[in-house]
Amino acid sequence: MNIEIRTDKNIKNSERLISYVQTEISDKFQRHGEKITHFSVHLSDENAAKGGDNDLRCMIEARPAGLKPVAVSHKASTIDTAIHGAVERLKHSLEHLFEKQKNPRDQKPLDVAPEPL
Numbered sequence: 482m483n484i485e486i487r488t489d490k491n492i493k494n495s496e497r498l499i500s501y502v503q504t505e506i507s508d509k510f511q512r513h514g515e516k517i518t519h520f521s522v523h524l525s526d527e528n529a530a531k532g533g534d535n536d537l538r539c540m541i542e543a544r545p546a547g548l549k550p551v552a553v554s555h556k557a558s559t560i561d562t563a564i565h566g567a568v569e570r571l572k573h574s575l576e577h578l579f580e581k582q583k584n585p586r587d588q589k590p591l592d593v594a595p596e597p598l
Contacts (some may be wrong), residue, residue: 482510484520491526492537492560498524501561503566507539513575519544522567524560539563541571548582551575 486502488494502522510517521542528536537562540554551574 482507482514482518482520484522484523487524489523489525491529492524498560502564505564509568509572510543510575513579516545516579517543517575518546522564524563527556534558537563539567541567543571545575547580548578550560551578 484503484506485497486494488498489538492498506520506522510520523540523542525538525540526536527538535556535558537560538554538556539560539584540552542550542552544550551571553570553574555563555568555570557563557566
């Protein structure tokens with residue numbers, strides 16, 4: 482499982498941040514590790530030095546093997562909360578996607594010949 486982490490110019494990319502993101506993703510998605518090939522995490526501060534509520538954003542894109550990428554984002558007042566919120570949203574989205582793949586709703590019923598009158 483490959484995890485790529487990027488930050489904008491307003492957020493310092495540190496070893497602690499990288500370790501935190503990798504741990505959060507590894508812990509939450511270890512059971513789906515063989516199904517997901519790549520995670521791309523983007524952290525940004527939308528208001529920069531101005532501050533403000535919920536101005537830190539975490540966007541995570543996951544690439545499930547053989548499927549289209551899934552992307553989610555979460556805004557919060559702290560980096561940790563934004564990361565945790567995005568990871569939870571991604572977990573829900575991927576579990577839903579994998580469940581749909583396992584049990585598609587649009588299965589066609591077997592053709593049954595009508596009974597003679």
